[in-house]
Amino acid sequence: MGNTIIKNAFKEVRSSFSRFLAILLVIMIGSAFYTGLKSVGPDLEASADRYFEATHFMDFRLLSSIGFNDADLAAVRNSSGVEDTQPIYTIDAFLSYGQQTNVAHVISIPDSTGAINDLHLVEGRLPQQSNECIIDKQRSEAGPKIGDTITLSSGTETPINTSLSQTVYHVVGLAESPSYLTKDRGITKLGTGKINGLVFLPAANFTLPAYTEILVTAAGTSGISTFSEEYIEITTPLEESLNTVASQRVEIRQQELKADAEAQLAAQKTAFAAANGIADPSLLDSSPEFLEAQKSINELAAPQWHVLNRESNSGYLDYQNTIESTNGIASILPLFFFGIATLVCLTTMTRMVEEQRTQIGTLKALGYSNAAIAFKYLLYAATASVLGSLLGWAIGFMLIPQVIFNAYRVLYTLPEMTPAFHVSIAALSALFAISVTTVATFLSCLTILRSAPAELMLPSAPPPGKRIFLENVDFIWKKLQFSQKITFRNLFRYKKRFWMTVLGVACCTAMLVAGLGLRDSIATQVAEKQFGDIMRYDVSLQLKENLTMEQKSALVTTLANTNLSTYLDNTVNNISVQGSTDNSDPIDSLLMVPADPAALSNYFMLRSYDTGEPLVLSDHGVILTQKLAKNLDVTTGDTIVINEDETTTQLVLVEGIAENYLQHYVFLSPSYYQTIYGELPQPNQVLGLLDSTLSQEDLAATLMATAGVSAVRFTSDNEQDFQNTLGSINYLIWVIIIAAALLALVVQYTLTTINISERFREIATIKVLGFYDREVSAYITRESYLLTLFGILPGLIGGIFLHGYILDAAEVGNVMYVESILAQSFILSILLTFMFTWLVNLIMIGTLKKINMVEALKSNE
Amino acid sequence: MMNETMIEFKGITKEYTMGEVKIAALAGVDFTVNRGEFAIIAGPSGAGKSTILNILGGMDSPTGGEFTVNKQPLHCYGKKDLITYRRQEVGFVFQFYNLIQNLTALENVELAVEICKNPFKPLEVLKQVGLENRMINFPSQLSGGEQQRVSIARALAKNPTLLLCDEPTGALDYNTGRSVLKLLQDTCHRTGMTVVLITHNLAIAPMGDRIIKIKNGCVESMSVNATPLPVEDIAW
């Protein structure tokens, strides 16, 4: 390849800069979008991996119904594949600070740093004295700061000093824990059933007889991503061996418990015998009370151990779901962009080669090989795509993940993310970009390179005119004005341009529909349906445990005097739910028992997810919400398992599946509750409807001042929280919409400029005939608008499919998205597409004005 | 009527600036053409003939000088006025026909008359140029001579005051060229339309009512020919 060819290629860049720029831009947008979306997932994974590595996040967490002793610990430590173990104590307790009292999860801090689940200290220091504690940062936002004092109490008949040596603590530090990636702190048997905060104390403060949990890390996982297959491969055998240890230890502990009980019983008998002057204590064996005792010893159930992996941690699972969801959105869309890039490249290069046919003919005649001639165009296209890729990488790797990550940080407690360059993603995007341009260029050169030089010296015959099918449809064709006939003839004459433009416009509309539709499905409609149609109550009051009669009547009086027009007593409990057949992971849900099921529909609309029919609670089954049923893979008539805490379970029948979008719920009637739990539910919540006028703050103050009310929550605040959370997904959607818009502009610009350059002579001719500038532009833009119109329809349809596909991949966790796209999004997509056409036409009008008739008509093409 | 001045060029200059260099395509051109004349502008290639015609047709503006067509001072006209002038008063015939490929012969003519005030009926004009049988054909289905006839019909149908032809026979064979010249001459004499025709071929000059010879951007000579020859009597 002579220097001449290379110089020639770079000269071409200068002389046809706008074309070069078009290729460069589409490739840049394509690469930025591809690398950006593709690297969000890995970047999220990497920052979690770094965090987990730094804090030594546990791989397994063991729970036991009777706690663990040192022998248990030793057995766990000695099982194969264990790297380290850490016994910890935890209790749930009421935390009082000023007027606030709610439930906290109290966790022991290991004596040495660098232990499993090390705290990530955000502010302050670690406790040095026995009356010092750390609380989690999130809890501190609502109350105690460093230097404040908190009091812990048991909230049950057992005093707290059976588990803790002290009850009053000074807060000396704020921390985050890798076990709690999200705001969710888990469930408890105390209070409202929801844990509000975390308290970390030195292990020495705990006076419990046994460890509550054993944390385990797996050997050989350092440097391995927790989200990888390898991680699963390493930890699965360990999970098995831990389960084996569990079953062995459970057996041993049961024998020990029996032996202890037997020994105790024997001692009691001996004491009883001595006290009553009975010579042989074995004579007491047949006495009824000792018989009863012996029977209960014989029937003593085995303790239960639970081996929980990382995915059982709700924060971890949530984060993993978010990554999957992001990857879902990133899966197909970027390829779309490269598809469009191919189109732009193909049209541009074809035009360029066509324009230079005489030059190519000359080079051929001079004896340049086909390869050398094609090389010039390949070099041109490759230069554009390499530059475009480099710029795209910069935006893709630096900007896009950062924007999205910052949005996600509202939801997750994670340290800073450092943007990373992912070689494989970069390589793949470059591969796409370069193959797109070179294949397109190669195809463009093909016919010309096959022709003989002599043929190329002659101008290429313009495509001959042809009648179009529409001309046979008399009743349409006859009605058209002359100029409309010309427009139609021209549209169908340039078949390639017709299809390219229609396809390009269709792709852009499809992406706009998908992007705007995602916003509808994920943000707008979910909020509307959930907070408008389904959750109809305006306020919920959380009640304290075990209300006295006076407190109850005071509450009734207050409710009657405030402008709560009507209200409903309800019992809400945090539970987890599992399918009854397989050993699926438990899913956190809310158990709802309305005191008056007939009135429920005014507060919480239960209607069938598919038919929309209202659902009624019966006395022998439960109603699940849609997404919970989907995740459990159950339908009406199946049974599910309800776990009230990590160790007690109930089997229930699914009688209906209700439409719902946020949070999982299981609804039961009070009588069914009584059937399965043997007692009537204690209402701990009041759902109310407001008839406005009074301000929410005043109402909240009145209600909070009422004895027995522990919290007041307005549905409008819930909706606001939800909107804030969705801010994050909105960022992602905006990235898509902006990229789609940019691409739409470039595509339309390219196709229109090429259209004009191909029809230079025709335009000059009509100018000579005396068409005014606006008539000349109408002649051309009429075609653009029509082509846009033709492209929009398939675009809208394509958009619906694209949207459905992405939504399916993005919907994870306890959120359910609304499948439909709002009419306004379709309208907006259409308007935007037309606006891009209009904008490009506006630029083109300038170009048209500048066309020099004399030059254009001088020679024979 | 023959003595009424139709075109008057006074000291028309045209310069092209190419980087540093200035090329004078026209270095002061003076001539007149009377209404209804068949004027022939002849000269060697590069003399500046096309430049004159382009200025005359309102497609290009002179650098200096004054000129009037049909008493209109065109050198004073703005861009839009020049378009109106082209639209209403000028018909062009080019060497390479410049027909719109995607329109049939008839439609090409229709496109031109769409925007005119008093056009002739396209069908009739096509009949006059002898193409009544080829009206529904596309340019690619017509021979060069036929295409040039369509292009002439397109120009005539506008009912222009001025018909400008730039080497109309340049791309045609001898006989076809002659028949096209005949059509133009006959039209001129029959309708009284003023025709200005450019050629590098001096042999056809005797068929004009007025002969203007151009050389190096200047008028070398201008003569009125009282006895123009019919095309049939000219050979080259």
Ligand SMILES: Nc1ncnc2c1ncn2[C@@H]1O[C@H](COP(=O)(O)OP(=O)(O)O)[C@@H](O)[C@H]1O
């Ligand atoms: N756009 C232009 N830029 C520079 N020079 C031009 C341009 N158009 C014409 N010329 C020059 O002006 C002169 C006259 O050209 P033209 O009127 O086309 O000649 P003719 O039609 O007599 O062959 C020529 O020397 C030509 O090179």
Ligand SMILES: [Mg+2]
């Ligand atoms: Mg010329």
